[in-house]
Amino acid sequence: MDCARFSWNTTIDMINRPLPESNASFAGYAELIDKYELYVPMPVILAAISTKHTKYATDAWQVFTPRHAPEDTLYGHLVFALRYEGMDLAVLNKLFDKISPRDVEPFIIEEPNGIYARKIWFLYEYLQDVTLNIPDIKQRAYVDLVDHKLQYVGPSRPSKRHRINNNLPGVKDFCPLVRRTKKLDKLIKQNLSNRALENVGSIHSDILMRAAAFLLLEDSKASYAIEGETPPHNRAERWGRVIGQAGQTPLSKEGLERLQKEVIVDSRFIHMGYRKEGGFIGAHDRATGMPLPNHISARFDDLERLMNGLIATTNLLKESDFPPVLSAAIIAFGFVFIHPFEDGNGRLHRYLLHHVLLETGFTPKGMVFPVSSVILKNISAYRTALEDYSKPRLSHIEWRATDKGNVEVLNETIDLYRFFDATPQAEFFYECVYETITKALPEEVKYLQNYDLMKIFVNNYIDMPDRTADLLIRFLHQNNGKLSKRAREKEFAALTTNEIQAFENKFQEIFGS
Template identity: 55%
Template sequence: MKFDTQHHFSGPVSVFQVSRLPETARPVGYAALIDAFDLQVPLPLILCAIGPKHKVYEQDGWRIYTPRHEPTATLEGHLTFALKYEGLDLLVLKRLFCALAPTDLETIIKAKPNSSYMRRIWFLYEWLLGKKLDIPDAKTGTYAEIVDPKLQCVVKGVTSTRHRVHNNLPGTAAFCPMVRKTKELEQFIEQKLDEQAHAVIGKISSSVLARTAAFLLLKDSKSSYAIEGEAPPQDRIQRWGKAIGEAGKHPLDDAEFRRLQTIVIGKDNRFVKMGLRKEGGFIGEHDRDSRLPLPDHISARHQDLPVLLGGLIAFEHDYANELDPVIAAAILAFGFVYIHPFEDGNGRIHRYLIHHVLSARGFSPAGLVFPVSAAILDRIEDYRHVLESYSARLLPLIEWKPTAKMNIEVLNDTGDFYRYFDATPHAEFLFECVQRTIEHDLPEEAAFLERYDLFRTRVEAIAEMPASMIDLLFNFLKQNQGQLSKRARRTEFSMLTEEEVSAFEALYQELF
């Protein structure tokens, strides 16, 4: 495809596709490229345009730049703007490279062989497409970083002498979500939440800490099932809790994923085909009358699963250790749940992967599980909103038809949608959940157990009774706002005197 470099890009607009701009402005960078080449991609979360004012501002998903930022209305101009101000959107770039003739890129790269932006584009073309452009190896030019570390999260990476660039991408071409360096993420990282967690447990006695850890583990396991709308028997909850407690001990591979699915599903797997899906998959409902699928999210095609899961495993082995642990956990866990490789069990394994990274990196104290699932359950609408921050933008781009089994068959090539996405909202959300567990759940549960121990000791000083009766007494008081009900006083606790009952009620009020 040969295109007109001067007349391919639109002028100022007030509406871009379905997005209204804060003011009439000229789309630039990725927005201009998506429009000019009709790229079928989810729109980036932040789009850029040039407005008439001499002030840069952000509003309604748009960042409006000043006239002095305006690039030349050419392929080179908009690519340079995107790399300079927006960072890398690997999905947009790959779809753009597929839409261009190789000679279109070869021309602009050869015209400016020393340009760091052009050498980065050259590298990204060959890395994303696995094809070489007809350009001799670079001989001059300062080595350039592929990802601008001021804009997005990076790893140490390796050097490419052919392009004279440093490849600091946080993944392989098979799986490489990106995370933008937002103010919120920078603030979370500066808080050093892992150090805060170690400081909190340093103030808790070993006996209370052990019970706190056991309670939080059970709480997380129960919550993970509750998120899925399930209430399984206690043995399944405990079995999954045991698996979470061992998170981080085994590196991820195909066998480990199969093991986790077996634990989630349990012995009765008669109605679930174990292992990677052999057909399409979606999250959603069926129409009550026609039984046709009504998807909210469409999973990766089953044909793409081995490569996608291989890329995800490579990310965990080779790249996750160089990123902030919470950011790495968000990329791995949300990448997995979007791919949705299994018929069942994906949601719980998705949340297990959060524990896996935090534990393997030593972020969560040894023997302690942050009840992230409980934090998610309490913020279930926010959780859904984060999941939909990508899946809702993805859904209109997937072509599918219903199958005879009322499943779906994806008709277009969607693999790249699951390889390259903006995981920034997911990382911010996960940081919020981890912060809550460290600042509230962990100290509050420990404080509760310390108060309960004091309650039990002081009850025993008033009346000798077994631990099980003290538990029952506490639960009755808790259920009735600190008052022992008439029924309890007539039955289980009929032998207590009025003075003892009054003392227990006063004790509960004092401590709880």
């Protein structure tokens, strides 16, 4: 096996993105990344200062007027970034790795009561795990660390030393952030949890139980189908029962390992529990066996720290006002990006979507939203949500192939998995939840109600065993309300032409064309 090293090209420009205007200049994070040569995954949106007096935005840039231009110093661009761009912990931590306390202490000492000086002070000590030679602030009003107008904030934890309310939606070892977008704000205002609760409350308990059972099984099958698998019926039922228990016990390492055992039926060739070697998603070169990664998992020696952080963030957010659908996206997608297990990560990732929605009370008790079924219908968008994270990070990981056809990561990569912008994943998943509650769930309930009406008609029209009536309705449903020639000649050869016509007409009346 060729054990060549694969690494990034350090000669490229840090900001490999054209400015929106020829005379524009970098500001905030863009300037810090460029000036300090921070090799980090590029923020989705960067800031620039125009020579014109019109503020506007593109898909890749926020463009500000000359009056917004910051002082061209470390402090000036940090303040600009926090004020206008929000929190990017990956960039900030990489910057703090490059500078020393001597670079930040002077402007904090000069302006110890300033809002942004205190935020930078807190962030430097928090991320670098150091204490600067600056005395505690004695009396000052507390200020929020994250601006709720720019990003969704977590529960507030006061830092007395800095007089800062730490409202990051996570802990130091796992803290993705989600930008406020028009799409997410609009979806959150839909109050989907209440809509689901109202819908569930208006459905007859028998119909609801049957719908829940069917949707649970369908979601289980869809979770396998997403990975190109078609499991035996009993295995799909078994995983459906596992999903049905989601949200009942707090997330833990032991619990996740038990779930992996439910996913992996035959573990003879699989290391169970957290990985003890590298991991990647992709293929192998046919000729050489060289790994061809689409995604490289977190280093195995970072797994305990990352997963403890993920579990701590789950517990932090579940009792807070943080939107539950965003929590589910952060936790579940964060899990699959870390990829802690050798196998079973995909289904556990989708299990976590259910777990968080149920644990936070977003999903009504006794119901499981068929989110995997909706994801399967939107599989291309799902892959895009995964690739939006993975593709930009591949060039930040130095690795070599092992003799086993695996990858060994050679550089520090923990920040790639604990600090990232989860907005694309949050938007994708919220749209799936919206489709589930407004379309998939009502459609299944309506189908069962129509099914019962059709079955009553069949039983009143002719004496027929339940299983035969069920088969008749299923055949009609599969063939758009018409009984096929094969069914007429085999299973339902005893029916007259008039009886078949009556059933077909009634089916069309109840279900529509």
